[in-house]
Amino acid sequence: MRLIIQAAALISVIQAWGMFMHQRVVRRAGRPLIRYGPLFPREQERIQNLNYIYNCNDVEALWMLRMKRAAFAGLVETFRSRGLLQDSINTSVEEYFKQVLFAIGELRGEVIRIPSGQTPPKIRGSPRWYPYFKDCIGAIDGTHVTARVSRSQSAAYRGRKHYTSQNVLAAVDFDLKFTYVLAGWEGSAHDTNILTDSMSRPDGINIPDGKFYLGDAGYACRPGILPPFRKTRYHLNEFSGRNYPRTAQELFNLRHSSLRVTVERAFGALKNRFKILDQKPFHPYST
Template sequence: MESSDDEKDGGFENPMPKALSPSVASNGPKFVDEVLNGQNEDCLDNFRMDKNVFYKLCDVLQSRGLLRHTNKIKIEEQLGIFLFIIGHNLRTRAVQELFRYSGETISRHFNNVLNAIVAISLDFFQPPGSDVPQEVQENPRLYPYFKDCVGAVDCIQFPVMVAVDEQGPFRNKNSLLTQNVLAACSFDLKFHYVLAGWEGSASELRVLHSALTRRNKLQVPEGRYYLVDTKYANLPGFVAPYHDVPYQLSGFPRDHHPQNAKELFNHRHSLLRNVTNRIFGTLKARFPILTSTPPYPLQTQVKLVVAACAIHNYIRREKPDDWLFRMFEHGDVIQMDESMPSVEVEQPMLFETQDLDFPFVSEDLEMSLQLRDSVATEMWNDYINEDLSGI
């Protein structure tokens, strides 16, 4: 099924300069050669990555036997077609005009590259290490309180296209057709784990349950934990904010200060968990196809999310100072302010964790609550002592 606006970016405002126009090249190889032989900015604009990173990815895919040169299309051009489509949210017809190949050829190589990247995606997703994250260790507002925190977990919903008789479960609370994607990420903007393909109507807690109980499951190192927001329960390995006090506090008067340990904990928790907004922002800016409804089978749409996250990690590893990373890597966690707003308290949420059969015993659940309380208490005591010492 083709979209009516085949040659648009799906309404997404792309922060990168526009790519080369179809008039630049009379055929595919010439276009790709012009990009790769030109300024590095041309490669960034068109293929969403540095030239050296692009060539290295070609080598990886070739050495693993996942892509090969054909009589007509080299690996560089195959990868260029794929990256151009997902990096500019173009449909097959628009890419045909630029690369001068039939729709069948474009689609075949698009799917070949997609499957190749998915096949090696696990190589690009690394679990958290044993060291305290640098972003925590170097910030006195976070260390030592969050020394055992390895990152943050959150869900994001991407538009999805499904058959009419399958649309019900994919309609979210806003009646939009989406897939619910869970991601665990580090504070240096890398994905540890991604689970895509859940229906838009599924709750975040249910998707987390799936991630923890499936064969290829999300694993949390012993004694460590991820931060989650108010949509989740406080569980072993996952520290949520307090649900009876304000959360996500920003943009309010600077003369309001935390009144107790819970408020202070929630404020610093939200500032640290902000990494999920930044990593999702980077992902969508680089690959705007995720922000529209791709006209592909559902399985392909799910693979696209996994592939995009894998490429994101690959670029972060090979080119950590990439332009988009520089744009998104600094958030509120760098410039922290204890000023807090007076806002409405969110109503407590009911979490039916037993109905979902989480792999935890009651003692573990109690210990996870004690952990949060101990962190909040230590943080508050130090905060009060700092205030008193300044008088």
């Protein structure tokens, strides 16, 4: 009799459990399905893109990375060996972009070199410039780089360009190598104010005693900066054809301009290689 009672109780428990599970399935079937993002296809696409970068040739690498495969592999190995970057798939693009910028900044002592102080070979080997510019170590100028700022700040970042930008000060030597860069100033800021700020900083532009940079007419004549004569022909196209210099000031400006054009060539080469500098940025200005 006891066994019959226990068997009946077990059957009742099984029936109750079955009814509970059936009701649960019915309730879940009536709910809308929650579909998550296609993680696997996205991950598969990421792996395909990485394999394409790793296995591309130098022509494709220059198109995608603006550097050849060997240079890119060496840069990646430098970041890894020095602990500047680590492999990760759980970091957003914005966060990783900042990490890469920081890592590149840590290489500034190797990428940006300090002027040697010696007379550049370009000047020493030309009677047009030597000995008149024997103490010149390079040229400085500002260039505008597009910037994405809020509407309340757009007036300050909109200067002579029709778009919002930041005014970047740079110094280059006569090998088209950058020796100093200062970014962050508003596009409406004058070149002279940016230079003054740079020279007042502990880590600002360093001009050895007795040496100087060439600047355009937007800079004032001061120790370390040599601008051209004002209200006098200066640009190279003004001396084209038979428009030869007629005065000593014009001759000085012609030779000054033919040397200072180096910084314009450096900016042109930089923006031609890194097109993002002339395009609307997708990241905020603070980045």
